Amino acid sequence: MNSHDSTGPASTGGAAPVGADAFLKGAAPPAPSTSPAAPVVMDKPDPVPMEKLAAVTTAASGDALLRVTDLQVHFPVTQGALVARKIGAVRAVDGLNFAIRRGETLGLVGESGSGKSTTGRAIARLLEPTGGKVEFDGRDITHLSARTMRPLRRDIQMIFQDPYTSLNPRHTVGSIVSAPLKIVGDLSGDALKARVRDLLELVGLSPEHLNRYPHEFSGGQRQRIGIARALATHPKLVIADEPVSALDVSVRAQVVNLLGDLQSELGLTYMFIAHDLSVVRHISDRVAVMYLGTIVEMADRAGMYEHPLHPYTHALLSAVPVPDPAKQHRRERILLRGDPPTPLNPPAACRFNPRCWKAEEVCRTVEPPLVEIQPGHQVACHFPEERELV
């Protein structure tokens, strides 16, 4: 499903550059990478404007740890009790292109059903991708068998959303954290015990907790156990699937900060999935916004939060509360009409068009490709535009 191929350069030449030109002439913001808040890793050396995404990711991410090309995950919908007939497919993830560089954090944001968790699980190979390609550390892992995937598992680990179901209630903390190490088989005996103690200390738990069971811990502590398990095998890539969504607001910051500290300490690469732009803002170097199985906008942090271009991103950002009551009162709140359409039968062309206030005829006939409008800022919209949100 090569959407950007099928639409072709002629159609994008008709629609997208108009908005882009207007934007570039009008606002002309400073280059996002010079923003003082952005970490140094964000320097993107060679912008390739107005190119297809595949070309962009190839050129810009020479040191990509993970590269995802046209990833699709479809779930068949079947009917019939004895002989299951396929009557359709839920297109949970439908043509994703992105890359994550070593040491960076990519935030993946979208509402329920946008396919963000499915993306994470497909990359961790807990789900079989329907199409496309997942390359990890230069190796195609898209369809590796369970056996050939096993040695790579230590390099890709997941942190799960719900710390109440992601820890086996019948195992002690010690056995939960040591399980990955036992499978990998590096350590045994005292070395294994010492490593588990180190891991618990690393995530801020006491080694005294080794013999306790998960139900004796709070949500935040449980999530720390999940983090310790994920880090046990020295992974290169950690996929955090909404790691703080199930936690009390009061402990969210602790866990996010812990993840940040661990990243700088251990040189981790994160894919941080969330449904909330404000959580991702703190930890991400780059952010991708998903809608109904596709990426609609991807930019570095400054670009995404200060100069968002896609109407859907505008709507999401306008939902983030502002600490200043006067500003909060003054600013515009974008309320989207209706619910996201079903991924069983997504809208034609631009998937956001039925809910978009800017939609025109072209949005219903031509799928907007994800193009780089500014250096490091890609958006899939026929009418991208910067908008004053606060």
Add this chain to the structure above:
Amino acid sequence: MAVPVQLEPTNLTPGPPAVKPVAGRSLWRIAWSRLRKDKVALASAAFVILVVLVAIFAPVLTSIVGVNPDEPNYGLLDPNTALPAGSFGGMSSHHPFGVEPLSGRDVFARVVYGARISLLVASLATLLSVVLGTVMGLISGYVGGWIGGLIARLMDLLLAFPLLLFAIAIVAVIPDSAFGLNGNTLRLFILVFIIGFFSWPYIGRIVRGQVLSLKEKDFVAAARGTGAGSIRIMMQELLPNLVAPILVYTTLLIPTNILFEAALSYLGVGVKPPTSSWGDMLSTAAGGLFRVDPTFMVVPGVAIFLTVLAFNLLGDALRDAFDPRGGG
């Protein structure tokens, strides 16, 4: 904020929490602490243990009392009616439960030896069905697909099978020796096999249902994400979560199997005489002797009743103790 708050022994909370040994309060400890408060459960457990001990030490017990299950005592019978002389089926300090009509064999000894047959058949059959049911339920639930569907349908089939008729038919046609076994050993073997093979679907269904819900939990995904294989996940991640329901249904299956063995013996397809079994004793009494010597029927009946009741009450208590929603 970045540095997580860690409770140290030097914190402000008074008392000795830091000194206390940090042992996890596992499911078993919680269940045990609840069971200890349940008097019915304790009484049932005590009775079950008593019956098991009686069965194991049957020869010791009978020799202490000085009776023998197979020795006829015609002198204790009324010569005219062949019924036990004396009241209550001939109860005496020498024969605490009286003697059998017609033969004068000691009822106490026969009940004690009957417990061996009942418990042996019931527990071996239960063991067989628990092992089969757990393995098949795990595979059916975790592997799923057509294999899982096939196993599930097989369970439905076995549950719908007219087991009693089948058992009567098969025991009627078996020869006196087969599989290198003969006589009562062969009978026991076949009883265990039939009862066990037809009751594994009860466990299998419960295991399958639990596995179907457990395998969607993230801790299974986490195990797969670390490279654990299917067998490891089934044995180490899923099975520990299934122990409680399996244990509960095992304690509920044992009395069912005791009753089933009694029913088969009653119908004459159990162990052959002179080996005693509770069902066979009931059957003999029900032949009309109970009108003139009710004690002879009451004794094995009470034995079955109390044993089954104790196992059932214990099973219910275990289920309550392992129930996560329970208090205590």
